Amino acid sequence: MTSFLQNLVNAMQWGSFYALIALGYSMVYGVLMLFNFAHGDIFMVGAYIGFFVSSGLIALSALGSLVLPSWLILSITILLAMFLTSFVGMLLERVGYRPLRSAPRASAAITGLMIGIILETGNLALLGAQRYKFPALIESTTYNLGGVFITNKKILIVFVSLLLMFALHQFVQRTKWGMAMRAMAYDYIVVPLMGVPINTIALLTFALGSALAAAAGILFGIAYPVLDPYMGILYGWKAFVAAILGGRGSIIGAALAGFLLGFIEIFVAAFISSTLRDLIAYSIILLILTFRPHGFFGEAYSARLRL
Amino acid sequence: MLLSVNNLRVSYGNIKALHGINFHIDEGEIVCIIGANGAGKSTTLRAISRLIPVEKETAITYMGKDLLDYSADKVVSELGISHVPEGRRLFGNLTVMENLKLATFSRKDKQKISQDVDRVFAIFPRLKERMSQKAGTLSGGEQQMLAVGRAFMSGREVMLLDEPSMGLAPLLMRDVFIALKEINQEGTTILLVEQNARMALQFAQRGYVLETGSIVLEGVSKDLLEDPKVKRAYLGA
Numbered sequence: 001m002t003s004f005l006q007n008l009v010n011a012m013q014w015g016s017f018y019a020l021i022a023l024g025y026s027m028v029y030g031v032l033m034l035f036n037f038a039h040g041d042i043f044m045v046g047a048y049i050g051f052f053v054s055s056g057l058i059a060l061s062a063l064g065s066l067v068l069p070s071w072l073i074l075s076i077t078i079l080l081a082m083f084l085t086s087f088v089g090m091l092l093e094r095v096g097y098r099p100l101r102s103a104p105r106a107s108a109a110i111t112g113l114m115i116g117i118i119l120e121t122g123n124l125a126l127l128g129a130q131r132y133k134f135p136a137l138i139e140s141t142t143y144n145l146g147g148v149f150i151t152n153k154k155i156l157i158v159f160v161s162l163l164l165m166f167a168l169h170q171f172v173q174r175t176k177w178g179m180a181m182r183a184m185a186y187d188y189i190v191v192p193l194m195g196v197p198i199n200t201i202a203l204l205t206f207a208l209g210s211a212l213a214a215a216a217g218i219l220f221g222i223a224y225p226v227l228d229p230y231m232g233i234l235y236g237w238k239a240f241v242a243a244i245l246g247g248r249g250s251i252i253g254a255a256l257a258g259f260l261l262g263f264i265e266i267f268v269a270a271f272i273s274s275t276l277r278d279l280i281a282y283s284i285i286l287l288i289l290t291f292r293p294h295g296f297f298g299e300a301y302s303a304r305l306r307l
Numbered sequence: 308m309l310l311s312v313n314n315l316r317v318s319y320g321n322i323k324a325l326h327g328i329n330f331h332i333d334e335g336e337i338v339c340i341i342g343a344n345g346a347g348k349s350t351t352l353r354a355i356s357r358l359i360p361v362e363k364e365t366a367i368t369y370m371g372k373d374l375l376d377y378s379a380d381k382v383v384s385e386l387g388i389s390h391v392p393e394g395r396r397l398f399g400n401l402t403v404m405e406n407l408k409l410a411t412f413s414r415k416d417k418q419k420i421s422q423d424v425d426r427v428f429a430i431f432p433r434l435k436e437r438m439s440q441k442a443g444t445l446s447g448g449e450q451q452m453l454a455v456g457r458a459f460m461s462g463r464e465v466m467l468l469d470e471p472s473m474g475l476a477p478l479l480m481r482d483v484f485i486a487l488k489e490i491n492q493e494g495t496t497i498l499l500v501e502q503n504a505r506m507a508l509q510f511a512q513r514g515y516v517l518e519t520g521s522i523v524l525e526g527v528s529k530d531l532l533e534d535p536k537v538k539r540a541y542l543g544a
Contacts, residue, residue: 190396192379195413
């Protein structure tokens with residue numbers, strides 16, 4: 001039982017990363033019918049931006065010119081990195097995807113792949129091959145709850161992730177911008193007839209997804225502090241799986257599927273085999289997709305998206 | 308002249324859909340364009356709404372402004388030209404109220420918006436009952452009411468209507484047209500395209516007959532209803 005609970009805690013942490021990244025994939029796919037294959041690299045960019053922001057704040061504190069408590073450094077790092085990374089996402093939409101909006105979908109998909117490579121190698125060119133260590137923003141404490149060990153980092157990661165997911169859900173369900181996003185997911189062609197500037201909604205969708213990916217990047221850096229220009233590839237792909245598994249454009253679906261992925265991976269590793277983790281975990285997911293080809297909560301959309 | 312369309316040409320790839328048509332609408336009028344399936348009626352409305360590109364010879368003037376300077380959303384939010392598209396195209400995943408609210412996305416006049424919602428519910432009481440229901444669950448008649456209500460919310464100067472009678476039982480159709488007449492009397496200019504030529508000509512003051520991308524006939528509705536060619540081709544007489 002304790003080992004089950006222990007693994008549950010770990011699974012929640014991994015699920016948080018996948019879920020946060022998956023939301024960005026899912027939103028862009030839902031609203032713009034587009035696979036943004038550069039999204040995993042936005043996660044990487046967000047982690048690096050978080051690295052520079054937090055290192056800067058720590059250096060300022062050390063110099064004594066701006067002494068901030070560590071919780072404030074952490075909060076500023078997350079918020080500022082989310083804000084800055086959202087501009088990277090918007091730039092990606094404006095430069096990479098908007099010119100191709102009426103091009104064949106395959107062209108848009110390879111654009112994402114190419115931009116991903118550009119971001120990875122651009123990072124290498126700019127920062128060199130050395131690996132950066134994400135600063136320890138919080139001092140690690142471990143709590144022993146009846147044999148289950150929980151660190152304050154894990155609690156923070158899961159809590160911040162759930163909070164962000166809840167905030168996103170509220171935004172999409174309650175604001176007019178969220179409503180426009182949902183409308184675009186259903187039938188983007190007639191959305192301009194409502195007086196809605198669809199380019200603004202496209203930018204917003206990228207901004208939100210990128211901000212969440214940045215948050216995931218920082219939380220990841222807190223748990224696994226080594227940064228690498230290629231860190232976004234594998235997690236990006238896995239989160240993409242979660243996004244599709246959750247169902248097109250479904251926020252709740254993407255979040256749940258992200259956590260499910262974390263659970264399957266961790267439990268396969270714990271109880272079956274850690275070397276065969278991904279082999280078995282993704283075979284299971286393949287099987288799930290066979291029975292639910294539209295994912296868990298594929299949102300309804302208009303059957304004829306043509307004029 | 309409120310809206311004047313000159314030499315409107317539209318192509319889909321190599322296929323010419325409109326061969327340079329000319330027509331105009333005066334303020335407060337109800338004008339219809341009748342024609343068979345594929346004549347280019349919907350294309351005409353989509354071109355005015357800027358949903359599809361026009362060829363460079365085309366000029367569209369609206370209240371002295373070049374309408375082609377405006378993007379699709381600005382045609383609605385800045386010029387006040389709303390469009391009830393073919394097949395209604397409601398957002399089935401949004402509630403009735405959300406569909407109405409979305410249409411006010413760019414409007415700043417908060418107070419007027421809630422007045423307008425009340426007005427829509429007064430014209431179509433059925434929609435008020437279904438307010439928090441998903442639009443996808445409405446019946447065909449209710450959907451058409453919501454499509455008109457939504458256009459009413461988005462822009463009130465001109466309303467472009469694409470086959471509002473389609474798929475409606477005669478009684479419901481009459482209700483919708485009575486509501487449209489009311490909206491027109493409150494100051495909205497209406498451009499209607501219809502396959503149901505009799506209905507359209509009885510409703511509109513003037514009409515244009517569109518055949519394979521060209522206007523072949525135009526005039527006052529009363530005259531068109533009596534025209535032997537129109538009678539033969541469109542009125543089944």
